[in-house]
Amino acid sequence: MNPEAVAQLRAGNPRVVARAISAVERGGAEAREIIAAIFRHTGRAHIIGVTGAPGTGKSTLVNEFAKHYRQRGQRVGIVAVDPTSPFSGGAILGDRLRMQDLSGDSGVFIRSMATRGAFGGLAAATSDAVKVLDAAGFEIVLVETVGAGQNEVEIAANAHTTIVVEAPGMGDDIQAIKAGIMEIADVLIVNKADHDEVSATIAALEMNLNLKPKAENDWRPPVLKTIATTGEGVADAVAWIGKHRAYLEANNLMQARERARFRAELEMVVQREMMARLLRGVNGTKIERLVEQIAARKMDVYQAAETLIG
Amino acid sequence: MADRPIRVLVAKPGLDGHDRGAKVVARALRDAGMEVIYTGIRQTPEMIAEAALQEDVDVVGLSILSGAHRDLFPRIVAQLKQKQLDDVLLVCGGIIPDDDIPAVKQMGFAGVFGPGTSTQDIAAFIREQIAQKRGARAVIRLRSGQA
Numbered sequence: 172m173n174p175e176a177v178a179q180l181r182a183g184n185p186r187v188v189a190r191a192i193s194a195v196e197r198g199g200a201e202a203r204e205i206i207a208a209i210f211r212h213t214g215r216a217h218i219i220g221v222t223g224a225p226g227t228g229k230s231t232l233v234n235e236f237a238k239h240y241r242q243r244g245q246r247v248g249i250v251a252v253d254p255t256s257p258f259s260g261g262a263i264l265g266d267r268l269r270m271q272d273l274s275g276d277s278g279v280f281i282r283s284m285a286t287r288g289a290f291g292g293l294a295a296a297t298s299d300a301v302k303v304l305d306a307a308g309f310e311i312v313l314v315e316t317v318g319a320g321q322n323e324v325e326i327a328a329n330a331h332t333t334i335v336v337e338a339p340g341m342g343d344d345i346q347a348i349k350a351g352i353m354e355i356a357d358v359l360i361v362n363k364a365d366h367d368e369v370s371a372t373i374a375a376l377e378m379n380l381n382l383k384p385k386a387e388n389d390w391r392p393p394v395l396k397t398i399a400t401t402g403e404g405v406a407d408a409v410a411w412i413g414k415h416r417a418y419l420e421a422n423n424l425m426q427a428r429e430r431a432r433f434r435a436e437l438e439m440v441v442q443r444e445m446m447a448r449l450l451r452g453v454n455g456t457k458i459e460r461l462v463e464q465i466a467a468r469k470m471d472v473y474q475a476a477e478t479l480i481g
Numbered sequence: 482m483a484d485r486p487i488r489v490l491v492a493k494p495g496l497d498g499h500d501r502g503a504k505v506v507a508r509a510l511r512d513a514g515m516e517v518i519y520t521g522i523r524q525t526p527e528m529i530a531e532a533a534l535q536e537d538v539d540v541v542g543l544s545i546l547s548g549a550h551r552d553l554f555p556r557i558v559a560q561l562k563q564k565q566l567d568d569v570l571l572v573c574g575g576i577i578p579d580d581d582i583p584a585v586k587q588m589g590f591a592g593v594f595g596p597g598t599s600t601q602d603i604a605a606f607i608r609e610q611i612a613q614k615r616g617a618r619a620v621i622r623l624r625s626g627q628a
């Protein structure tokens with residue numbers, strides 16, 4: 172990436188930002204070149220993950236959060252991730268539909284991403300897209316993912332502040348507990364508080380939190396109520412996001428979270444690169460021959476893998 | 482470098498509130514392996530161009546029923562041009578009178594699909610057009626030594 176393009180990216184030129192995100196999403200040499208050019212300009216954004224079951228109101232909430240931050244004059248980048256169909260490789264990315272209030276505002280940049288499914292690819296692509304937005308001067312970066320599937324959950328957990336969204340009225344099941352994503356929540360939101368059973372859902376979440384052993388000075392996630400479609404409770408939620416950030420800063424945890432993220436990224440990149448390099452030196456027929464041997468029970472998968480690696 | 486999936490913005494400009502047709506097309510394109518950014522009904526030309534820009538799409542597909550194409554299409558094309566998105570493939574579907582089709586094509590819509598068009602044909606058309614565009618770009622890169 173030439174210095175002119177970097178300058179344009181840092182100035183938030185939407186065309187340059189959009190193209191850079193496409194490139195990092197695609198991966199490869201161009202992606203690396205971009206990251207190399209912009210990485211030192213990152214580290215300013217407050218990265219906020221928003222996760223939860225489909226239909227709980229994440230996109231509608233993200234729209235509301237963004238409006239609040241815009242009122243304060245902060246620039247907002249949004250990455251909204253939806254699943255790729257495993258059958259066709261295509262995807263319907265519909266999160267923008269709920270974010271139309273933000274259109275026409277050059278202080279907001281919304282990007283939809285499909286999970287695409289390459290090994291370790293999603294987390295890397297999302298994290299790189301966040302870096303692009305960070306370098307482009309978006310002070311708040313909201314990352315919406317579906318709270319199911321390890322990759323998506325990891326992405327949300329890698330934020331500075333992770334919000335888990337729940338909605339009442341899904342029977343006795345509390346999706347966040349079922350999906351095991353309570354652990355990653357810094358802020359719990361019960362959205363659709365206009366529905367019945369809100370208090371039951373809140374009580375269930377509170378009880379679950381109480382089960383967790385608490386260290387002194389530990390952050391206890393608040394359980395908040397919102398109605399994203401009217402904006403009710405959103406100001407309070409934004410205030411709690413601010414409190415969480417202040418807590419992280421007061422305890423030097425911003426850096427700790429960042430380090431944890433970089434460690435995970437590093438491991439992932441090494442894994443992916445090792446795999447790619449290894450398989451580059453192996454032709455397809457060799458793998459096919461090994462598969463044949465495994466199928467004939469002459470070798471098991473571990474032994475076959477060993478002949479590839481060893 | 483492997484090509485990315487084709488990214489398509491499906492939008493419905495105009496004031497009528499039906500988007501069944503647009504949704505059917507969106508699903509068909511997904512099933513054809515494309516990434517479809519679906520923005521729904523009542524999209525203004527500005528909103529369409531902004532979404533196309535931020536999402537860095539290969540294709541903008543417009544669905545229209547209200548007959549507002551005469552007024553809206555030129556404004557959409559102008560907005561896309563203003564954002565330097567001239568290279569995006571433009572297609573449209575819905576109810577466009579036969580007499581208007583030449584003018585719509587003249588504006589830059591490569592594909593104009595009437596109500597009877599099969600979704601497979603739409604997907605095939607898009608795939609073919611994008612393959613051509615990508616091929617042409619690859620040639621340009623090779624010639625200028627950027628590959």
Ligand SMILES: Nc1nc2c(ncn2[C@@H]2O[C@H](COP(=O)(O)OP(=O)(O)O)[C@@H](O)[C@H]2O)c(=O)[nH]1
Binds near residue numbers: 230
């Ligand atoms: N009644 C009610 N509906 C809501 C609320 N928040 C979101 N919705 C609706 O729930 C549906 C799913 O919302 P969306 O934001 O797309 O959920 P996501 O899948 O989690 O991103 C949409 O029809 C929203 O309008 C709320 O607080 N109350």
Ligand SMILES: [Mg+2]
Binds near residue numbers: 230231265266315
């Ligand atoms: Mg959503």
